Amino acid sequence: MRTLIGIDFSLNSPAFCLLRDNQFKWGSLTRSDRTEESLKRSKAKPFAFLSEMDGFDLMFMGKEKMPEEYSERERLKIDYFSDLVDRFWDSVISHTQEGDEIYIAMEGLSFASNGNALIDISMATALLRKKIVDEVGSSNFYVFSPTSIKKFAIKGNAKKHQLYDSLVNCKRAETNLSYFTNILESNRGEWITPSGNVNKPLDDLIDATWICIFLDGRLKED
Numbered sequence: 001m002r003t004l005i006g007i008d009f010s011l012n013s014p015a016f017c018l019l020r021d022n023q024f025k026w027g028s029l030t031r032s033d034r035t036e037e038s039l040k041r042s043k044a045k046p047f048a049f050l051s052e053m054d055g056f057d058l059m060f061m062g063k064e065k066m067p068e069e070y071s072e073r074e075r076l077k078i079d080y081f082s083d084l085v086d087r088f089w090d091s092v093i094s095h096t097q098e099g100d101e102i103y104i105a106m107e108g109l110s111f112a113s114n115g116n117a118l119i120d121i122s123m124a125t126a127l128l129r130k131k132i133v134d135e136v137g138s139s140n141f142y143v144f145s146p147t148s149i150k151k152f153a154i155k156g157n158a159k160k161h162q163l164y165d166s167l168v169n170c171k172r173a174e175t176n177l178s179y180f181t182n183i184l185e186s187n188r189g190e191w192i193t194p195s196g197n198v199n200k201p202l203d204d205l206i207d208a209t210w211i212c213i214f215l216d217g218r219l220k221e222d
Contacts, residue, residue, distance in 0.1 A: 006212030007106040008204045015204035017212040022175045027057035028201040036060040081124040105142040105215040153210045160198040
């Protein structure tokens with residue numbers, strides 16, 4: 001069975017979207033100094049809502065304050081990043097089956113990050129990419145530029161709320177995508193702020209979904 005996985009990776013809220021046998025599934029891992037109970041407190045917000053819905057795998061892990069001392073901080077970072085990648089990857093791969101022909105895509109690094117932030121995301125991304133290549137091989141692994149995904153979805157400089165709305169209007173009749181897009185449409189007023197920001201973890205889940213759909217189109221062209 002061909003299985004496609006789109007990954008939107010970050011240090012605090014990595015997300016994935018998986019397409020297998022015309023069925024989409026989604027997952028996200030939130031790394032926060034807030035507790036899972038606190039994040040789910042508002043029943044109208046995505047964390048509480050999606051945790052009750054089939055097809056969404058929501059995971060949570062704590063985020064501790066980093067020590068000031070340089071060497072100690074760098075040692076702790078690699079432990080954090082390894083744990084983050086391991087937990088996230090275990091969730092991703094749990095939705096596949098032995099014998100699946102797996103294709104995985106993610107966006108390239110955003111150079112809007114700078115300094116230590118870019119170094120940190122590069123380190124963690126390398127850990128994840130190693131797991132991906134070990135599992136599926138480099139020939140089944142794709143890295144797309146963020147701009148190419150946005151252009152495919154709507155336009156190259158699309159904002160988060162525009163990607164949200166574009167996905168609501170995306171039609172994939174042969175799949176269960178409408179299960180997710182109907183949820184987005186019904187809760188738009190609550191989940192997009194007046195300034196146009198999209199509530200967590202939806203912004204990452206939407207990005208991962210677009211990456212998965214883009215990968216599907218790319219493979220059909222090849």
